[in-house]
Each structure stands twice: as C-alpha cells, then as structure tokens.
Amino acid sequence: MVASHQETDHVALAAWSVSKSFGAVQALTKVGIDVQPGRVHALVGENGAGKSTLAKILAGIQPADSGQLLLNDREVEISGRAHAKSLGINMVPQQLSLVHDLSLVDNLLLASPRLRARRSDARAALSRTLDSAGVQVDIDAPTGRLGLAHRQLGEIVVALAEGARLLILDEPTASLGPHEVGGLFAHLRALCAQGTAILLITHRVDEVLTVADDVTVLSHGHQVFTGPTEGLDANRIAHLMVGELPEAIARAPRERGDAVLTLTEVDAVSDVDSDLQQVSLEVRRGEIVGVAGVAGSGQNLLAEVAVGIAPTQAGEVVRAGSTASDASGALAAGVAWIPDHRADAVVPGMSVGENLTVYAASVDPAPRARVRTRFSGRRAQAVAAQAAVLTEYDVRPHDPTLAAGNLSGGNQQKLLVARELDAAWSAESPASLVVANGPTQGMDLRASQAIRARLVTAAERGAGVLVASHDLDELLDIADRVVVLVGGRIADDIPADEATAARIGRAMSGLARAGANS
C-alpha cells in the first residue's frame, strides 16, 4: 500500500475506441485518451459531454461497452475499483470521498483488507507520502474539521499512500478560491516531477492553460480534440468544447433605483465562516453587486444575513423598505435566495412542481400577495404551465410530477434558479432583491452563462442583485461593482470599470487600501 518512487513504478494508461451507453443515451462514442507519467492531462467538456463516464471507466468504477485499455502498452481488463487501485490507478471524486468523522489515518485504513486496524503502519505510510509530496496536513484530525483545500490535498495524499501512480482528479477546483487553486496546482506539478501521471477533469479553460501539458476535449460523447496544450488559446478550447460560444452578456446601462438592501455597520457571528464586522453595504434596484473573497472570508454569512437566515449581533438590515429581521419577513419583502448548497433549498421528497410553488403553498394569506402562484387554474393547466417553466430553464426532465430528489444535481440547481428568479413571484411584482451565492458552482459553461444571463435580466426588471462567487470572471462579467471581503470586513469596493482580476486578487489577499467602503 505504500508508494515508492522508482522509475519502474510509472503508470501510463491509454484508452482506445471506448464506447458506453446508458439505456438510450450514448454517453461515449469511440473515445481515446493517453495519460503519460510526469504529465498533467486535462479532460475537458461540458456537463454531459462524457468526462465523468470516461474517468469512471479508467478508474474501474464502470465497465465500458466496447474498446480497450492499455496499461504501460499492454492490454488490460480493469475489473473494478479495487483492481484499478492495485494497478496504481486511483480517482478522487468531485464530491470528495473522505469520511468526515474519521482522520486521514483511519480513512486510509478503511479500505484495508486486514481486520486489525494497524494505525501506526498507516500513519507511517501517510507521513512518508506527505514528505515526498511536500504537503502538510493534519493526519489525525477528523477530516471534516480540515478546510476544503486541505481535504482536497488529504484526498490526494490518501490516494498516493494507497499506491496511486496515476491520479484522476474530478473537478478538484470546483469549490476552491483562486489562491487555493494555485497551491493545488503547484502540488500537482510537484507530483508530476516525481513521475505521477495526472488526469485532471475540468470545465474551466483557464485551468487547462495554467497546469496541463496535454488536453482532450469531449463534446456530446465524442472526442473532438487531443494533443499538447502548447499553441492553444482559451477561445480555441472553448470553441472545441461547446461549438458556437454562448453569446457574451451584453452590458447595457441599467437604471438605478432606490436601495433594496441596506446593511449599516452589521456585526454577525458564525463558526463556519468569518464573523462579519462593521459591514455596511447598499444594493440598489437595477444594480448587480459582486462579492469576492478567499473561501471563508464571510461571504456565506453575508449572504445569509442578507436573506435573514443568519441573525445579526449589531447594526441594521433593511430589505426593500422592510426591517423584518427573519427569513420569512425577507421572503415577504420579495427577496430571492440561491444558497451555495442547493440541497438547502430544494425539498427532495416533494415533486418538482411542488418545489416551484412551495412559497405560495406554505405562506399564510397575508404576505402571500407577493408570492402568489402563477400556476392557478385547473390542475392540468397548472402542470402544463409548470412544465413550460421547466423547459424555459432547461430543467430535465421537464416533468413537474417527478420527485425533485430524482433530478441530477445540475438540474436541481436550475430548478432552484427557476423558482427563485421566476416561479415564486407574481408577474406584477417580481423579486426585489436577489441574493445568489455561487449560483453557477459545478455548472458547465452553457448552463452557467444562462444563469448569469438570468441574473442580469432580474436586474433589468428592477431587482437589486447581490452575487457572491469564487469565479472572478463571473463577477467581472456581470457585476457593476465588486466588494471584497477579507476576514469578515469589506476591504475594497471596486467599480466595474476599475475591476480587474489582478486588482480583486490583490484586495482578497489583504493588500488593498483600508476603509475603502467609507
């Protein structure tokens, strides 16, 4: 189970003409890939392009319908996950697989075939791996207490300690901030220098150019490109991924109205995020305010304060003229909420249609005026109208009678967006304030673009929009100004015409001038 780092250990894995279908859906059609030791190979494509399917086939999690795999130029049948691991191939899934309550040591022991838990052996193996990879992570703390970036590294370290010589990383950067991504990539390059082969699955074009040596592009289950990244530029890769690029969002000047969200010297505490200190912020109708910050700088808490989920210790919060301090008061004032965990706001046991209309169905008559359902009338009519909304927001399948828990994660996110920006409100009085926290997390280019366009539309209809995101490009794309949180304080407030990734990044690391928001 212990990795030694000799040249002979190197693993090169190639796939030829691999096909795979699920029922009527052809997920992969004659796809090939060649992952070489000492190189980072990026696998890119939209959601549903077949990236994960190909990765699971390589990692032995799913069998291919046809095609062959070559391990160090010899044909190989991978019979399962455990077999792949014994060959030195290991995959770190996107949602991470460390058991929260157990330490890295115990997580490593979890898959051990021995009955006795030999902790000292496991600890020694992990320490060796940590040393050789140049990583520092607490191996005895429950992994749930580690920060996201450390958990990500811990995951890689456990895989290496299990003997991985070829690592498949599925969207490892999805929830990391820019600094953490940089750190992770540095570690990946260091592993490559020792001869590890890395297959990096991503849908972010910039990452491909930053870290990868080779790239394979999948589109609708077909391999549309494979080769070195040298000489490629971002536009070319994006074009390969999605064909015609989605239209860039037009920046039309919007009318600014009254303030719909005013925070005055707000303090709030949280134990999973930085405490907010003396935060003052105003969002006006028609305005899109971006929130940037290193993960855990208070952006989650700020979003929760804005929608009234988190209580404040001091200061004043006014939403659309209402000082109601609770979440239901905020709802009545027309505040839409897209939380960073979609599971928080989608009820899996209720049908998709019930999820769309949950506000109208659960709020007592008095404040209902605002959240009146648009799906009145006979049941068949209501179902048809809901199906139309689902189609409009590309929620698949568009069947309102289905339990929401049966939808895939991406489609649940679209469902959430459809409700918060659209279905929840009556046509006469749309949302007054939209609070979106990482609204495009884990979504592909096209879906992300669609959601960003919806946020812009909401602002055009007169809503104030507060959007927090780890994706700086997203903020630069749509925000009229970007406030930067550092340790729960507003460190900078940058208008769109002055905002650049470099300036925001500098502010995020605490280098901005103080008191910029006063």
Added chain:
Amino acid sequence: MSAATLRRLTTIIAVVLGSFVAAGALIALSGANPLVGLQGFVEGIVASPYRFGELLVGAVPIGIVALTLIPALRAGIFSIGAEGQVAIGALASGAVMLSLGDGVPAPVHWLLGALAGALGGAICALLPAFLLERWGVNEILSTLLLNYIAAGFLAFSLRTYLGTEENVATPQSDPLPESAELPALIPQTRAHVGVLLVIVIAVAFAWWRRTASATRIAVFAERPAFARRLGVSRARTIYRTMLVSGLGAGLVGYLQLAGLNSRLYTSVTGGVGFSGIAVALLGALLPAGIVVSALLFSALTVGAAGIQSATGSIPSSIADVIKAVILLGIAGAMGATSRREARRAAQLPREDPEPPDGRPDASAGENAAIGQLGERGTS
C-alpha cells in the same frame, strides 16, 4: 380515480388478502381448519349488533390517536407516548368527573370530562416536546419512558386518593356518576359518540392537509433550514405537533373511561397508544387511510376472538400476527412503489447521464414523509 390510486388500492387489497392466507396457513399448521377459523372470524364481527358495535368502538381510540399523530409524524417527530398520554388523560378526566359527582347535569360532565382528558394528555405530551426542543432529548425514548412513568402514576392514584374504598382485587376507582357516562349511540351496542368524533377529526385533518401549515411541516421534515425561510420555527413545530397528538390521546383517555368503562382501571389504555402509531403508519398518514386501517385493526381484534371460540384451539393473539404481516406488507409495497418511481425518473430522457442527486428511493408525497422517519433515527 387515477391509475396510480387504483394500483395502490389493488396492492393494499392484495397485501390484506395475502396476510389472511398466511394466517390460514398458520391455523392449518396448528392443526385446525382454516375455513372454520375464517367463519369464526366473520361471525365474531357480524354475529350480533353488539359484536359489530365492538368493531366500531375498538376503532375509535386507535383512530383518534392515529389521526392526531399526523402532524407530528409528518414533521418527522416520532412520538410513541400516546399510551402514557391516554393514561393521564383518563386519570385527569376521571378525577374531574368523580369530584363533580352526581349532582351535575350530563352535558357539564361530558364537556369538563373531555376537556380535562385532553388537557391531561397535552401536558403529558408537552414535557417530551420541551426536552426535545431544549436539549435534543430523543423523543422516541423520552415518550417511551414517560409511558411507564404515567402508568406508575395512574396505578398510584388508583391505589390511594382515587381508589375505591370497596374491597377489590385490582386497583380501581369508584364507579363514575351515572350522568357522566356517555350514552350508546346505537342501541344494543357500546358504540358511543366517539364514533362520530372520529369522522369529524378525519374530515378536519383532510382539510388541514391542504393548508399552508401542512406544507410547512412537510418542508420542515426534510429541510429544516429551508423551512426557516417559510417562517417555520423548530420550537413552534415541535410544540404544536406534539400538543395536537397529546390532546388527541388525552381525549381518547376520556372516551375509553366515560364511553366503555364505568370505573377507571390501570388497564384503561389497553395498548391503544401503540396500535394507534401502527395504524397511522399503515394509513400512510392519510386521514381516510387511517380510518380504514383503524377499522381493519379493530376488526382483527374483534374477529380473532371469534376464531378462538370457533376453533377452540387457536389463540386470539393470531390477530397481532396478522396485523404485523399487513404492516410489513404495506411498508414493503410502498417502498417498492417509490423505488419504481425513482427508476422511472432515471430512465426518462435527458442528455446528461449524471445520476440523480441524493437518495435513490426519494419519492414524492406521503411515502417520502414516512421515509423521513427512518433517517432521523436516533440522532
């Protein structure tokens, strides 16, 4: 009637018939004639108006307990304290009626007795609600333990201040004043006004299911954080739903005392609390389903006595075996239905082959509410 409802009904009928066949097999294995058993079962129910009245009267307490448990179970709060709440309800109403005495007109007895019973049950339910809300004390366990404590308190009361001075073998109270006893609704039976009350309560909960409050509770059960946005507070949900179940169980205590027994005995609950929970789950937390299930359970109890006297050898505890088999069968059939639905959903065309998020057997509607109970377990 939609195709889905029809399929559901067929399944339920099939499960019930299947359990009867299983019971027949058990009777045959025990060396008796199953057909004689079946005849005894039917006769046990319809042989006389009195027997049929017993069927109705037996369905009343388990029906009311089950109906008033709907909100709590829907919210994912698994209170099994009905047994103790019935006991305290009976005790409270008994104490009130005995102290009012003979000189009070019947309606005053009925009103104050019922009120005292409901309040007694409510107090007994609010204690575990408080423990759950305040310190997260698992309600399954606290209500369970309170059942024993309530039984002890009832026994103590009947041996001391409420006990009769007559020379009797078991602890019991003096007879209730005659004006306090509920008259029979149907002549020649013991069926009292509680039979109508079940219908009223069932209709009330059928209406409640369509209210905003019911939706909020359903959301709370699955997504407590999201429920806050709908104005749901955890404390209020716990107190209110437990209060409703306590009021119902306390009222049942009153009905058992004033409607069936002229004296208060320690055995007044007769296990209706536990049966009520089983009936609530069997009825899928639907008012109509609960009424039917309560009638079914009562019929099994009443009919089993008929089996025993017809065959002469088969113990009436065969009723419990059949009840358990039906409960198992229905739980399995409902589980299988929601799995089928999830599979159907997974096969609908969509371009991305991503698997569904979350649990594979999540499903809409009542099944999910019950599915919720298990997840919380003993957190």
Added chain:
Amino acid sequence: MNSALWIAIAAGAIALATPLIIAGLGETLVERAGRLNLGIEGMMAMGAFVGIWAASAVGPWMGLLAALAAGVVMAAAMNLAVYRFGANEVVVGLAMTILGLGLSTYLYLMWIPAGEVNRSVETLPTVSLGPLADVPVLGPVLFQHDIMVYLLVPLVLGFWALMRHTTVGLRIHAVGTDPESARLRGVRVERVGRGTLLAGGAMAGLAGGVITAGSIGSFTPDITAGRGYIVLAVVIMGRLSPLGVTGGSLLFALFQSFALLGQGLGLGLPSEVYTTLPYVVTLVVLVLSSRALVRARLAPMRA
C-alpha cells in the same frame, strides 16, 4: 441498614442487566451503522420463547443458540423488507415488535394451552468462582452467577475492540456517519448495514433466550415487559459505546433490582415509586447526557 439485602440487590442488578447488555451491544453496532432496530422487543420475545422451547428439548445451551437463530431470522426478514423492497425501517421495526410479541404468545399457547401448567426447564448452571465467591460483599455480588454473566466480560471487551481496533469497526462508523463518502472509499454500505442488523438481531434473540433459558427457566407471554425498548434508551444513554451501554444497563438494572427487593427496606415509599424509579432515573440520565451532547456540539459551532 440491612447489608444482606443490599448485596442481594446488587447481585440481582447484575443478573437483570445481562440481557440488556447483550441486546445493547448488538444495537450499538446497528446504531453506529446509522440504522435503528425498533424490533428489538419482538426479537427478544421470540428469542425468549424459542429459547425455552428448544431448551426443554435439548438443554439450555442449545436453547440459547436457537434463541440467537430466531433473532437472526427476524433480522434477515427486516433486511429483506428494508433493502429488497425499500420499506421504511421504523415501520418495519414496529411491525417486527408486534409480530414477535404476537407470534411468541401464539406459539406458547399452542405449546401449553391456556389452563395447563407451565413448563419449567433446567437453566444455565450457577458457577461460584471458587475462593472469589467467598470474598465478603464482592463474592456474592460478582462471583455467584450463571455462566452467561461471566461471558459478558469477554463479550463487552470484544465489542469494544471491534469498534476501536478493527477495520470492520471503522467501516461501521464510516457508514453511520458519512455513507456517501464511505461508498466512494470502497466500503460496501449496504453489506455493512445488513451485517450489523443481523448481529443486532442475533444479540437481541440471545438476550431473550438468556431471560428464559438462561435464568428464569420458563416463558410467559410478554415476558420481556418492554426491556427491548429500554435497550434502545440505554444505547443512546451509553453514547453508542459498548462500555457506556454496559454502564447504562447496570444503572437501570440496579434500580430495577432495588424495585424488586428494596420494598423490604421499609422506607415507607409507595410501591409505584419503586417500580417507576428505573424509568425516571433512565429519563433523567438521558436528559443529562443529551444536554451535555447539545452543549458540546454548540460550543464550537453556535449555528
């Protein structure tokens, strides 16, 4: 004070705690794996009947084995309903309790029809541990019991070691706290769940057998008298740890033993106080431990 009575109370507590500890150890595994066996009461009742029935034919040891097998069969049925058909485990557990209580009564009445004299069988022998049994106070309390009581020591230590020092224990913990990650790490979640419930059923059945074939020597309907439910309380009280469950069981049993024998102390308390006391104490301890747990959880995480 009457010291002989106190010794009898303490010795009785250990005997009364034995079935609780046995069933509790099994339920500890079940709840560690994130499941709940609400059918313990029924499994204990079936174990109690099957145990005595088999013991009357082939002796107490085979009786215990048969009781264990009865629990396994019921747990297997529960697994079938939950995993194969996707039934809710709380409902299935409740059904198992009703089934176990009903069927054990039914079978008992078929075996010994109402009105006939109950059958008594030979129980496990009481073993006095030589000179240890003669130590004053401790001797009669600890060292004059049937063999099952002594077997508890290796059993409790075995379960403790299983949870603490084996990969099986780690897997059970992982499945209970984070099944999704456990699955991704290669743990077969369903197999762990099925396995722990079978173990829990075996222990519950055995516990029932210990009550009848082990110590009393006869069966009466509803002989478990809610002890299956008490096991659930004790497991939570003992924070899902084998040692905690042992402590909790002993505490409950001590008060129960006090209720049976303590009325002879002449304290002048109503008899219901004695019979209710074990439940009151269990509730109080449950409240205190839940409160401590909530506070511990809130301290680092005020959310």
